[in-house]
Amino acid sequence: MTKLIIQIPCLNEAETLPATLAKLPRQIDGVDTIEYLIIDDGSSDDTSGVARRWGVHHIVRHRRNRGLAEAFRSGIDRCLAEGADIIVNTDADGQYEGADIAKIVAPVVAGEADICIGDRSVARNEHFGSGKRMLQRVGSYVVRTLSATNITDAVSGFRAISRDAAQRINITTDFSYTTDMLIQAGRKRLAITSVPIRTHAATRPSRLFKSIPRFIQQTGVTILRAYTTFNSLRVFVGLGMLATLIGLVPIGRFLWFYFSGDGDGHVQSLVIGGALLTVGVLVATLGILADLIATNRKLLEANMLKLRRIEEKLIEAEAQRTAPAALDTAETLRKAG
Template sequence: MKLIIQIPCYNEAETLPHTIAELPRVIDGVDQIEYLIIDDGSTDNTTEVARQVGVHHIVRIKKHAGLATAYRTGLDACLRLGADIILNTDADNQYNAGDIPTLLKPILEGKAELVIGDRGVANLETFSPLKRKLQTWGSKVVSRAAGLDIPDATSGFRAMTREVALRTNVLSNYSYTLETLIQAGSQNFAIASVPIRTNPPRRPSRLMRSITEYLSHSTVTIVRAYTMYRPLRVFTIIGSLMIGIGLIPALRFLYFFAIGQGEGKIQSLLLGAVLIIVGFQTLLIGLVADLISFNRKLLEEILYRIRLDEAKPNSNEV
């Protein structure tokens, strides 16, 4: 059983040595442990530091591409290196490395294929009250969208089997945490959450520069991912709402028309008709989108088979 711990990095020369030093060298049930960093176009000497502290594999992205791209690149590299389990953690040592065996336990016991570390965001002291509420609310929204119970959807401390990694497609350019959960839920993977500890922050978050930016990016990611994997449900809800709203002015016109006071109420009829027509059109769009989703599933299966072939272990270098 081979475990690769991957760490996306961007200008982490100062924090990386401490993070690597705390990673486990031996874990019960794991035969081989290796570390891999994804240097996301760092302008400092992150790569050199990684070599100095004994990182086994280094993947360098020439130009800074963002966390989602770094995560996706890391998964592909881990698969080519023959990883049976891939564990993702942060370079700033946010997550307590002592909890890695806890994170791996459900997978090693065959009870889960994807495990998310739960930081207890509702009570995390390092988060502001507003951030705690947003994290809690966001996790509930993602849980509903994915059909799961994930108390900490934005946690990057997660472990997965090789099969999950092969079927994971990250399309977002912002972050991978929310999108991949909705995707995993739609594919019916066995997913678990385990409580984990966190370390005091060593630097400000680079992903969340402001609450407004975080909300806008997260909302777009959730809506896009949910619409991609549940198109018929989304468009049926929207179309039904529009038809329902359109019936109100339409029925109002019919009422006044029935009692002989229909003159001057034609605006209600026009508004109702427009909303009902648009509602039915939205339902038809949902049907088309649902048919397209079947084509997406076929493409995902083709991509899975291609990645399965490409990920056959053939070298210890990336």
């Protein structure tokens, strides 16, 4: 039995949510059960009430707004607790075509991918302006390079995730999960693919960011943090070597004048060079410490994964133990009635 849960992070989506829910699939090849989950991220309107009236199976509500990354994280945790084999994340604003969920789920159902991203074909998408197209292409290139993947639409939130991948990914950013998740998945050697999807024109401005410069800043910080987390030794040792090489220039200048008999007036070059060499050594040392911390993180994540699977087995065993007792009680009540 394959269970799919479609999760939708929401913030004041009472008006757009019904149209989005109406377009979600009820049947998909290779999937036995489809359920819906809404993450109400501190909405001030009746988003949760609309979800209940439309028969949404699961509702997670934050008492105040925590941001998209936290909403995504809460949804994943609930989907795993509800026994989802595949999780699909989509938006509530109708940007994505609900029928295309079957397309992004197919590679996961077939066992060909752990994660499948809906590719909006940014370069040809008529709903994106030229500036946004350029930013999306540059950003996707950076993420593709740093994550060692071949995904051309890195910030697409329309994605399908296998249960195993969802258990292995630990979102650490407070902004947007998209790039953080891809860099993690690539560095953890999960199988990632993408399929072309359809999109619709935006019905409202983005609630994730207030301006393009703000989005670039936040995304850049997220990418840098995620990459450094998994490549700390390379980053810090590289920076340390750069500082060391720069420090060698003024030291070489001082030595040139010193052996030329004119070293007295150039001691400042020796001081600056020595300071840069010291900084280089310290930064490289930080890289070694950061790498040790990263190794510890891997061990912790491995233990978390084992604990999650042990909990699942215990829950399944408890369900199997209580099921016969529940049937006997029901049969007793039927006979008594």
